[in-house]
């Protein structure tokens with residue numbers, strides 16, 4: 001098991017965002033978490049990245065490491081867990097190249113960095129064309145590519161993706177998921193969070209369904225796609 | 238004309254001090270959204286550190302009977318050593334005073350800064366007493382007159398060193414990965430850890446850089462006005478703070494230019510009006526600038542930055 005989360009509880013001030021959420025991902029797997037607005041999907045990813053404090057009793061393990069022993073930057077630099085945050089959050093004041101370089105801040109393997117950069121440019125040729133452009137002036141789709149490319153540069157064991165399809169036209173969305181598939185086939189596990197449940201379930205092997213902080217269903221994507229409850233609530237009938 | 242140029246020269250010197258100090262205010266604000274109100278006193282600490290390093294060095298030379306280095310070489314070494322030591326003081330201020338307050342309301346950090354400033358001033362007074370120290374003269378003043386304008390080697394040195402340091406800072410921020418991390422933090426603090434960048438190290442670095450520049454300003458100031466006192470940082474510090482604001486919070490270029498602008502406003506107001514009116518009129522002008530440009534010349538209306 002690559003990542004195992006047990007009884008994850010997170011509260012913001014007094015609001016419970018997640019209640020005893022347990023799930024896991026195996027090496028090389030693609031897993032998705034679906035749910036409506038405010039279900040706690042982003043919070044789950046933030047908890048793994050150690051960006052929000054978790055409550056006592058929560059267990060987060062990554063390859064035999066207790067995630068709670070790691071600060072947010074070490075989760076990325078020492079464990080190789082990368083995170084494409086909700087809303088892209090690229091550094092608009094810096095160039096595309098600087099955004100990619102910054103993601104390697106703590107890496108000490110210059111040769112591998114060069115190869116990874118080559119991979120990112122092979123997967124997203126548009127980024128290479130726009131290397132010296134200020135990231136903030138790129139289109140939404142290009143910024144999304146940069147957000148994924150940046151995560152690729154920062155760590156490669158597992159990628160946490162928070163709504164990578166948001167704001168993308170259908171064609172671009174398809175090519176984004178093709179790119180993610182490629183990244184996955186090269187050995188990176190993917191934990192995908194999506195509101196677009198159909199897209200997510202088609203892409204992932206397994207899925208979890210969250211409802212206001214509680215796990216209500218889990219299973220193989222095929223089964224979830226066929227599940228009448230899921231159909232009714234998340235797939236539009 | 239010569240009279241005008243003479244005042245330009247004076248303004249450049251005054252501006253050098255303001256600009257160097259303003260950079261520290263602005264960088265810390267840009268990276269941590271925090272006004273370090275102890276920064277003027279870091280300038281004072283830098284001057285004192287410079288004093289002790291110089292006295293120590295001179296003592297060492299005389300007791301060991303070493304061949305004395307030329308004064309300007311000693312001065313350059315003193316500036317570098319004092320910058321380094323004062324950088325550590327700045328890092329300590331961040332670590333002890335501000336880091337525990339990262340999540341606290343803004344006002345707490347501001348009050349802490351003011352208190353740290355008072356501690357530095359009165360601590361100095363307690364340790365060294367009320368006698369004013371006189372900064373040793375490392376280089377003899379040489380005066381040149383060019384077309385009616387009087388220049389001294391010290392003035393040229395002060396402005397030159399200040400410009401050199403600003404250029405070095407610019408290169409650092411634009412070209413190194415640490416500078417890149419600082420820019421990233423200024424843009425969007427919340428996601429920087431996701432890049433594998435340790436926030437605390439970058440915060441400490443920012444304080445170190447700002448404090449080092451303040452120390453350089455302190456020593457250059459002492460070369461021009463060699464009498465030190467524990468409160469020497471207050472007025473200069475507040476003026477530099479104002480320069481950081483009109484430059485645009487967080488803008489390095491803005492802070493440097495506004496530092497010089499403040500020097501020019503001050504000197505030329507004193508030329509035109511009675512010198513007792515200098516600060517009154519200079520700050521009225523600045524107030525007007527802020528009314529029309531509330532974010533300063535290079536600042537952006539700060540988007541409230543999100544945390545992840």
Ligand SMILES: Nc1ncnc2c1ncn2[C@@H]1O[C@H](COP(=O)(O)OP(=O)(O)OP(=O)(O)O)[C@@H](O)[C@H]1O
Pocket residue numbers: 012013015016017035036037038039040041042043044086195
């Ligand atoms: N910083 C915060 N402070 C307070 N409450 C928060 C914060 N972030 C999230 N919440 C609350 O926690 C709950 C879960 O939020 P979360 O962002 O995880 O939802 P989500 O499933 O990602 O939703 P969406 O699909 O809209 O992105 C929501 O009720 C939200 O209002």
Ligand SMILES: [Mg+2]
Pocket residue numbers: 041042043086162
């Ligand atoms: Mg979300």
